Amino acid sequence: MSRYRNLALFLILATLWGSAFVAISAGLSYLPPVLFAALRYDVAGLLMLGYAAYAVDAWRPSDRAEWAQVAVGAVLLIAAYHALLFIGQLNTTAAAAAILVSLSPVLSTGFARLLVPSDALSPAGVVGVVVGLVGVGVIVQPDPANLLAADSVAKGLVFCAAAAFALGSVLTRRIDAGLPIETMEAWSMLGGAAVMHLVSLAIGEPVEPSAWVHPEALGALAYLSLGASAVGFLIYFDLLDRLGAVEINMVSYVAPIVTAVVGWLYLDEVVDAATLIGFGLIAVGFLLVKRRAIRREFGHVRSRGSSE
Template sequence: MSRHRTLVLFLLLSVAWGTAFVAIRAGLEYFPPVLFAALRYDIAAVFMLGYAFYATDYPVPRTRGEWGLVAIGGVFLIAAYHALLFVGQQSITSAMAAVIVSLSPVLTTAFARVWLPSERLAPAGLLGMALGLVGVVILSRPDPGNVLSADVVATGLILVATAAFALGSVLLERSDAELPIETMEGWSMALGALLMHALSLAMPGESVAAIEWSAEAMLALAYLGIVSSALGFLLYFELLGTIGPIEINLVSYVAPVVAAIAGWLLLGEAIEPATVVGFAVIFVGFCLIKRRRLAAELPAIRTAIGDRL
């Protein structure tokens, strides 16, 4: 894959995932949050499973270990992450939610150290993890006299959602089972959607009758299901095999910029100074944790820039 095509796909993925936060925020005006998330992945699962049957020779898991991969993906990466994200995003801006989610690479490193105790973080890495949490505190701006304010609770929910996604990613890496990524994602989306439907049925105020159907509601749902989920994950898969996990993590730091701009343009959401500062602190923490891998990529980056100049 040429560098130019890689850059275009990277930017497309950043837009697909960054604007997802805006589509969620817009759609929450019309849908109960958990039901909204479940419907999103009903649509995404249909597209992804269809693609798995088309693109792979192994579209259905067969062994207990392979279904274990699906269970991890469905429970942690789809159901827990998105149910908490959608509930939390009722109270905070698209940009703020995207910035909290950008903590995912930092939390993934933390969980990896727990599950792989032989790999210890150097002091700089520990500082990076601490900075990530400081960034979240800056974002939530907790009031000592009202620690259960809507912003603080919403921030906590999205932080737990991000932790669930990070934990799920580490558990997938630890598994010895193998499965085509399209197959794993497709069945995980289907399982996650089923779990969120079950959760939605158990929650007050969550019913199909509560949906306010409109053109805007349908547009938000279709965009999330098709563009941000199905198309977004296909872009992710292709880039993951080309540029690797470290570089693909940088999407987490471009997406908040996209979310902030799109939220401002489409929803009139203000870009608050605390959001910018919190994002910067989290990004510095990420750079400290990944400093060796980032340094190893600098020669290739310099070469690429030199070739273009």
């Protein structure tokens, strides 16, 4: 029964996070990108903080290391990732953005090895990172004669968003702090929202609340704040405890399928052949980089299954 429960939650999480890219594209018709991302995490951060206060004893950081972990999470995992992603999605499809973001687990491994030179990637792991980056190139398809084309720049920004998230994931794990993940996420969300509000003001984004009350804008903001962020992260925490980091990373490769289907149904977006090929290369890169961990994980699953 627990296996069916985990599978159901995994598919719900993939659906929530995959369709979130479509909600971003829909909301960008009414809200400026950085402000949109900031408003999302104003709401999500407060909800997550309430959950942290209910679920864990250490509901707020208490020492320098814990605040450092929150600061890294706020700047990289929330502010940089979402600001770049939302700006990038102004000029690219939701499916392309979701696929580029799926490179994050591959980049995380690359950053981890760079920061710990003694823990070098194996030859197959190096090939995996290269294959993943080739997949990005296939999706972006940069034109040497026009490198500043809107679509290429947009996809480049989404790639930078994935890189920021990957680096933030590695750095937050390397900081020696005992902060519960729920607390770290809550304060990172609120801190990241504050950073994005400052960036929004600095770049002069228009503040037009009258445009925000459009039903589609309110629906997108509510879905991203409540569904993709609050409910999504609660499911993520539950599955992280039950499945482990390797299996939960696989959601990155199911979510883009959801994005492509929902984007086609709701936004009439069509996924071209180059995007599909790039997705395949990124998935292959992930399998090469994580092959040992995946083997170990499947070994644990088989041993659990045989003991039941």
